[in-house]
Amino acid sequence: MENNKLLRMDNVGIVVESLDHAIAFFEEIGLKLEGRATIEGEWAGRVTGLGxxxxxxxxMATPDGHSRIELSRFINPPIVADHRTAPVNALGYLRVMFAVENIDEMVSRLIKIGAELVGEVVTYQDSYRLCYIRGTEGILVGLAEQIRK
Known part of the structure; x- marks a missing residue:
């Protein structure tokens, strides 16, 4: 029997320029702000390798409380790369997918606050409606509505 077992995925990290704008975007999707904090010091740099x-x-937490997004705004050291405009076939982490109840209503709300539909809303095998949205600061998210259970 294996002693090491995965317990859960804690969170996905996204680096942003404006915490306020990113918080507002994810609140519009339906996540709740759990808290804000400042992390500094050499102990944190030992974890990240940034000094x-x-x-x-x-x-930010999903309504079911099982998933989180940690938004980070680096004050020091400065940002060294920007991947926000990378296409969906770029290497590396790309997007977070959210299950939603009404994809058309969600897309409409997000577009009203400046988000852009990447391609179009498509139906997959009469089971799901799916799309990609580029929101605040070019953050890419996927939306999925289950249409048949």
């Missing part, structure tokens, strides 16, 4: 750092974070 001394100063980062402002916000933790």
């Amino acid at each position: 001394s750092q100063h980062v402002e974070i916000a933790m």
Whole structure:
């Protein structure tokens, strides 16, 4: 019997320029702000490999409480790369997918606050309606509505 077992996925991290704008975007999707904090010091840099750092974070939780997104705004060290406009076939982490009840209503609300539909809303095998949305700061999210159970 294996002693090491995965317990859960804790969160996905997204680095942003504006915590306020990113929080508002994810609140519009339906996540709740659990809290904000400042993380700094050499202990944090030992975890990330960045040395001394100063980062402002916000933790956002899904309504079921099982998944979280940690939004981070780096004050120090400065940002060194920007992948926000990478196409969906770029290497690396790309997007977070959310299950929603009414994809058309969600897309409409997100477009009203400046998000853009990447392609179109499509139906997959009469089971799901799916789309990608580029929101605040170019953050890419997927939306999925189950249409047949």
